[in-house]
Amino acid sequence: MDFFCKGCPAYCCYQEDGAVLLITAEDVNRLARFFGLRDGEVRRQYMANRHSLLVKEDRSCIFLVQGATRQRCLVYPARPDQCRSFPHGQPCPYLAARSG
Ligand code: SF4
């Protein structure tokens, strides 16, 4: 999810079959500083395993929350690196597939 994604319901924040959002130790530490928690607490509260965030029943990211008008990332300033770089300066593949 990025600033240019206006209007998209954040398809990339849902766990698709075969897709992996890889969480690094740096990502955990950034989230810990954002929440004012220890790294271990972030892992216990928000991670499914060593390298993945929890997802909700609808398979959306634990940090995807409903805002006033659309869903948004609760931890946007501290979002993981993979969320920052996606879709790598390219047209978004999720948006093309879902809206096409
Ligand atoms: S699916 Fe693509 S367009 Fe939609 S929020 Fe994610 S990166 Fe942006």
Ligand code: SF4
């Ligand atoms: S951390 Fe934020 S941008 Fe990344 S998948 Fe979760 S809700 Fe989306």
